[in-house]
Amino acid sequence: MFIPIGTDNPLKHRPLVNYALIIINCVIFFFTMRFAAGQGTPQQQKLFHELMLVPTDPRLFQYIxxxxxxxxxxxxxxxxxxxYIFGNNVNDKLGNLGYLLLYLAGGVVSGIGHSFLSAHPVLGASGAVAAVTGAYMVLFPKTYVHILYIIFFIxxxxxxxxxxxxxKLIIFDNILSPKFYGAENIAYSAHLAGxxxxxxxxxxxLAFRILPHSHYDLWAVVQRYxxxxQYNHMVNQGYDPFGGAPPRRKWVNIKIKNENTAHxxxxxxxxxxxxxxxxxSRSDIAGAAELYLELMxxxxxxxxxxQQQLDIANKLMHTSRHSQAAHAYEIFIQHYPQYHFLEQVQLxxxxxxxxxxxxxxPARKHLEAALLKLTDPAQRQMCQDELNRL
Structure with a gap:
């Protein structure tokens, strides 16, 4: 058993609509749980069943x-x-109105999908929740989900x-499981439609830029792939990524034969x-620093x-990898000479x-360059003292 208990995706705004939907579902369940268990008056039982979606005799309001x-x-x-786990971030990304429309439309589409493939009455927010979960996968595919697993141990x-x-959720739980374990009164078609x-x-x-996209949503991942x-195809055709523009077609064979400089x-x-x-992007600077060293x-x-170069250089410094940090700072100074606080990096x-x-x-070189631009008295004094010591 795998149970999601959180994500590493911080919120920027309070997801008010998602909180409201959770509360509404819980309140409605509190007042109807007796009817779901077959209790209550005949009128109450009749009302409860009329609110369920009955594919053989559907009414429009039942899809909600x-x-x-x-x-x-x-x-x-x-x-x-x-x-709660997946809806909060989707609400944060889409805004309150956009998220509410996604949730309600997801429930409707899930009901339609179930009606096409099954004649059994259905109830539950699973289809709408599936739509929200699918949206989370598109908007935040590379974030991490914290999982509580219970197998032979916890x-x-x-x-x-x-x-x-x-x-796990789509392929195993809703495509493979029904084939191996049977339907078990679960509306798999509603889940998949959601x-x-x-x-x-x-x-x-995202494709039509109706929704602002980030570098890490699924559309961006597909575009990078x-x-x-295309890049690999160009390299295979003789393009030199470190030598400038791709050669003209008539020079391709010569380039490949005499000058294969592609990394x-x-x-x-x-x-x-x-x-x-x-x-x-996930605030894992330590992990980024390890990847950077592999890149170097x-x-x-x-x-x-x-900012990435500077953050990683600072992280290497703080973890006492001094030679690697010095190299990262040197590259930074060489490529970003117009940085507003360059003197502090030089210090x-x-x-x-x-x-x-x-x-x-090199110590004297950078300290003298920093001293010319430093304005903070304490930093200037530190720089001068170090030069005097040298």
């Missing part, structure tokens, strides 16, 4: 009302847990959202750079975007050379 009914405590708790682990949702809707709508919105494929691990470099960006072993000329690098690497010439 069925999604707010649940058959028992475990049915409710399971749906609300998933809605433990926790972190799994990328795209693997957990696609492989997942399909939740995946398709955000993808379309497409560009990487032999260009694809690995691109993957590492993407992984570094991904780690930094392949090609020490690689330069990251300004840091000068102190690093002086106190930890004991290399006087």
């Amino acid at each position: 009302t069925y999604a707010f009914l649940h058959g028992g405590w475990m049915h409710l708790i399971g749906n609300m847990l998933f809605l 433990g926790t682990t972190d799994i990328p959202a795209i693997y957990f949702i696609l492989l 997942y399909a809707f939740g995946i398709l709508i955000p993808l379309v919105m 497409r560009r990487r494929t 032999p691990q260009a694809e690995k470099i691109m993957e590492l750079r993407a992984d570094i960006s991904d780690a930094i 072993e392949i090609d020490s000329r690689q330069i990251l975007p300004l 840091m690098l000068g102190l690093l050379y002086s106190r930890y690497l004991h290399e006087e010439p």
